[in-house]
Amino acid sequence: MQPTPNTYQHGFYPDERGRFGDFGGKFVPENLMAVLAELEVAYKDALQDPAFMAELNQELASYVGRPTTLHYVPRFSELVGNDVKVYLKREDLAHTGAHKINNALGQGMLAKRMGKKRIIAETGAGQHGVATATVCAKLGLDCIIYMGEVDIQRQSLNVFRMKLLGAEVRSVDSGTKTLKDAINEAIRDWVTNVETTFYLFGTAAGPAPYPRIVRDFQAVIGREARQQIMQQEGRMPDQIYACVGGGSNAIGIFYPFADASDVELIGVEAGGSSMEPGQHASTLVVGRPGVLHGAMSYLLQNEDGQIMDTHSISAGLDYPGVGPEHSYMKDSGRASYVTASDATALKGLEALSRTEGIIPALESSHAIGYLLEQGEQGKIPAGSLIIINLSGRGDKDMMTVAKAFNVNL
Amino acid sequence: MSIYSRDHLDKTGVGARLLQVHQRSLWTVVAGEKTMETSSISVIEQDGHGVPAQKITRAFERAHAEKRGVLIPYFMCGYPGIKASVDVILAAAEGGAEIIELGMPFSDPLADGATIQHAGHIALENGMSIQGCMEIAKQVSARCDATLLLMGYYNPVLSYGLERFCAAARANGVSGLIIPDLPVEEADPLQAAAYRHGLALIFLVPPTAPDERIAMAAQRTTAGPGGFIYCVSLSGVTGSRQELPAHLQSFIARIRAATQEHPLPLAVGFGLSTPEHIASVTSYAEGAVVGSALVKLIEQHQADDPAAAVKTYIQSLQKQ
Numbered sequence A: 001m002q003p004t005p006n007t008y009q010h011g012f013y014p015d016e017r018g019r020f021g022d023f024g025g026k027f028v029p030e031n032l033m034a035v036l037a038e039l040e041v042a043y044k045d046a047l048q049d050p051a052f053m054a055e056l057n058q059e060l061a062s063y064v065g066r067p068t069t070l071h072y073v074p075r076f077s078e079l080v081g082n083d084v085k086v087y088l089k090r091e092d093l094a095h096t097g098a099h100k101i102n103n104a105l106g107q108g109m110l111a112k113r114m115g116k117k118r119i120i121a122e123t124g125a126g127q128h129g130v131a132t133a134t135v136c137a138k139l140g141l142d143c144i145i146y147m148g149e150v151d152i153q154r155q156s157l158n159v160f161r162m163k164l165l166g167a168e169v170r171s172v173d174s175g176t177k178t179l180k181d182a183i184n185e186a187i188r189d190w191v192t193n194v195e196t197t198f199y200l201f202g203t204a205a206g207p208a209p210y211p212r213i214v215r216d217f218q219a220v221i222g223r224e225a226r227q228q229i230m231q232q233e234g235r236m237p238d239q240i241y242a243c244v245g246g247g248s249n250a251i252g253i254f255y256p257f258a259d260a261s262d263v264e265l266i267g268v269e270a271g272g273s274s275m276e277p278g279q280h281a282s283t284l285v286v287g288r289p290g291v292l293h294g295a296m297s298y299l300l301q302n303e304d305g306q307i308m309d310t311h312s313i314s315a316g317l318d319y320p321g322v323g324p325e326h327s328y329m330k331d332s333g334r335a336s337y338v339t340a341s342d343a344t345a346l347k348g349l350e351a352l353s354r355t356e357g358i359i360p361a362l363e364s365s366h367a368i369g370y371l372l373e374q375g376e377q378g379k380i381p382a383g384s385l386i387i388i389n390l391s392g393r394g395d396k397d398m399m400t401v402a403k404a405f406n407v408n409l
Numbered sequence B: 001m002s003i004y005s006r007d008h009l010d011k012t013g014v015g016a017r018l019l020q021v022h023q024r025s026l027w028t029v030v031a032g033e034k035t036m037e038t039s040s041i042s043v044i045e046q047d048g049h050g051v052p053a054q055k056i057t058r059a060f061e062r063a064h065a066e067k068r069g070v071l072i073p074y075f076m077c078g079y080p081g082i083k084a085s086v087d088v089i090l091a092a093a094e095g096g097a098e099i100i101e102l103g104m105p106f107s108d109p110l111a112d113g114a115t116i117q118h119a120g121h122i123a124l125e126n127g128m129s130i131q132g133c134m135e136i137a138k139q140v141s142a143r144c145d146a147t148l149l150l151m152g153y154y155n156p157v158l159s160y161g162l163e164r165f166c167a168a169a170r171a172n173g174v175s176g177l178i179i180p181d182l183p184v185e186e187a188d189p190l191q192a193a194a195y196r197h198g199l200a201l202i203f204l205v206p207p208t209a210p211d212e213r214i215a216m217a218a219q220r221t222t223a224g225p226g227g228f229i230y231c232v233s234l235s236g237v238t239g240s241r242q243e244l245p246a247h248l249q250s251f252i253a254r255i256r257a258a259t260q261e262h263p264l265p266l267a268v269g270f271g272l273s274t275p276e277h278i279a280s281v282t283s284y285a286e287g288a289v290v291g292s293a294l295v296k297l298i299e300q301h302q303a304d305d306p307a308a309a310v311k312t313y314i315q316s317l318q319k320q
Ligand SMILES: Cc1ncc(COP(=O)(O)O)c(C=O)c1O
Pocket: A098, A099, A100, A124, A125, A126, A127, A128, A202, A203, A204, A243, A244, A245, A246, A247, A248, A249, A250, A315, A316, A317, A361, A363, A364, A391, A392, A393
């Protein structure tokens, strides 16, 4: 049966055109069409190869440290109130400190299998850049990371980590000098060096087949969490929260629960300093559909179709686009998307640090802060069982957080 | 009959605003007497000036009859200024350019190198918009006879509305569209609107394209109201280069072979800048596109007279 785009159907998309309902596709220069087709074939081939999958699972266990724990946080739950029970899916405990490694490892192994030795990637917060540099070091691949000049400044620790891992970090000074422009520059590199280069894309966006590949490699988060919550609580959660930049950690935890219609899926976008245009990155909440970076999806754009500037205290959420599967989940009503401001994120970061001894990444802090404030306002039903995807740890953000708290380091 | 069989327009219905275009063959340059499959499309006839895309075909036919290639300069609308861009475009037409690409700026031009990125950035700062590009097309088409193509990324076009965009393009004297981030797989909605308004939708073919994909682009183009194949000379983004790519001529020969069933004029772009480049390329292709080199020239002459510089340069490119 051909589902209509506005009812959620699990496991049907992407279709053969790389679409999720009306969203997705391959809006790229013709020069990339052949290599996208090659990638799709190679990926499907790898999926069918038990040796590849066994090696991936082995590396996820011994190198990445999976499964990550599903960890109950009683003191934080108390802050949320109303007898809710909050669990964190601890992606911060994965090697390199964020969920990004799940995808970087999978794609890196795929690149090696395809015989591509030159890897390029974009990065915002630097977590995907670090994960990619890590995997390239391990697999013996050349690594070039594109990063906006603004992000290089606010994530200098991660820039140093990438260099230490042997990557070349190229500063991007065009446009807004953030993640969007790093992706533009990486695509330009790819268009130019298409025969030799593998683009290790960091989020569940971009042209097909990337949204699907990234979802599949990140879905390990949700598969583990589903098993763990059943073991630990004997029932499915009522709500799952995840922050949404491009959407990879969110789709990773949402997708394996999406067939269970009673589980509420809530994506938290960056509300920045205000909801004025240019001051936030709440793409799904206030954007409208358009085409950027190869896919049809929600976008922050002006009335003339130009992409808008964004702002977020977290570099990883500072992006005017979003993965097409989230656009589909939004329009079909399967997931809902909300926004949390810089201040809310900082509040969440501080609360979790003080109650549980876990310093979350600023990105993840958006989900934490949002839930905390909803709880404080009495909006979370009594006794709810909740999972937050703790997508990364906060070490990389200490300079930014100190500055926000007016502390000189 | 010339080796190019002319399109044959046939009004369906008395006073109908709908024209059925029965195309026997739009372009049969190499195939000689070979006739193409008959195809027909519906075109909204609004202005009595015929099908806009056929102006492209006629430009190539004229050049062929005179045993020369067609020079196709590219200008960014709104660069270096809004009025100044009209002046340089008109200067190019005066210098002999028969087909002109009007660039529509976009905030995220991922197929462009630094030169055109910069020009687009300035154009946006100058307040250029899709509507502004339409105004420029209107002014240029009122004052010269050059064939105009709009070139730009998909999102602003989509945001303006595909139907509205094509109607406005036609009304303002545009003959065709080039959208570098719209491969054939995603082209149906815009293609339908463009063909309805008699506009060409021109596909880009780079060296990495397999023969089947080249044939697909040609087949779509010949099923439409007119156009050509935009041969991307190299694997990369726009920007002028010193040398022509080594395998350019054999790449063009491959396109020629792959499009035998649907012969079309071939225009080569990306990286061309000198009279020698143009002379060389037009010895085996029907057209040559020059973009970044012109943008650079305009930048160099911003303080004096960019229009005069453009005219002289366009003339020099055709001298060899
Ligand atoms: C810890 C962390 N969480 C979330 C994100 C946002 O990306 P995504 O929405 O793809 O998960 C990033 C991106 O850098 C990140 O580092």
